Amino acid sequence: MPSKYRPQILGWIGDLDKGTQYITGADDRLLYANDNYCAFIRKIKSDQIFYLCIFSFVAIGLIPIMILWLLLIFVYNIYNQLHITILGVSAFIICFIAFYVIIPEVYQNLFTRRGSPIIFNRKTGKVYVNESYFFNFKVLRNPLTFFHPNKKRIKEYDWAYLQGVVVHNFSNYSLNTTILMVCKPHTHKTIDHILLDPARVGVGSYMVWGWVNNFMCCNDLINLNAGKYKSEQEIQFKKEIIKGQGWPEWMVEAFNATSQSELAEIKQKYHVKP
Incomplete structure (x- = not known):
């Protein structure tokens, strides 16, 4: 059965369902989590x-x-x-x-710096990325972008329109990659991609997707202190991972937004279009 998300991505293995049916164990790519948001690293330095x-x-x-x-x-x-x-x-x-x-x-x-973290806010349903423009699954690119090797992509997404799929890398090592398909609202048409968990072996490729789903569904079984930084170490996390990496001030403040109305106030404060 082919993927329901179109166009189907190269190397597709399967679509991933959302929900709390996944393993809730901590993953070594979890950087930080509190009651509002969590952050996952996507690039291991050795890799x-x-x-x-x-x-x-x-x-x-x-x-x-x-x-x-x-x-x-x-x-x-x-x-x-x-x-x-x-x-x-x-x-x-x-x-x-x-x-x-x-x-x-x-x-x-x-x-790519400091692991290119991806941020999930479960109170507002928003997802934030600040990554290299080339850190994605695209093949066709504007040739002019090759003259800007440090070009960045800083965007806000709606979790409701992100769907997970798993692809393989066609190697003998059976490495799988979890990709977030950015879909046009209320459709299965893909308009963008986000690399969530690159190059994992076997079941490990589902760990981040599972933890994020449990987090976004407010599953009490997950441990918010299972990351590299404990919940009370938010200042240290932001200092060592977020600061100096070009994150917009409004976005950093929006990490902790507890509602859509608070998020709207933050955007209005920084003159950001809704």
């Missing part, structure tokens, strides 16, 4: 360094390879042999596409 090295090595290696293919086509093919031209052009296009796909991976691993 970030590993993938940065791998993708950087491949990207750097592709540059001389593409140059060699161009030389073969325009310099060394002195007799203009058609089969050599076709081979050279085909190989160059393949290398260029690979380079186009890899560069965003280099950018997002290079410019």
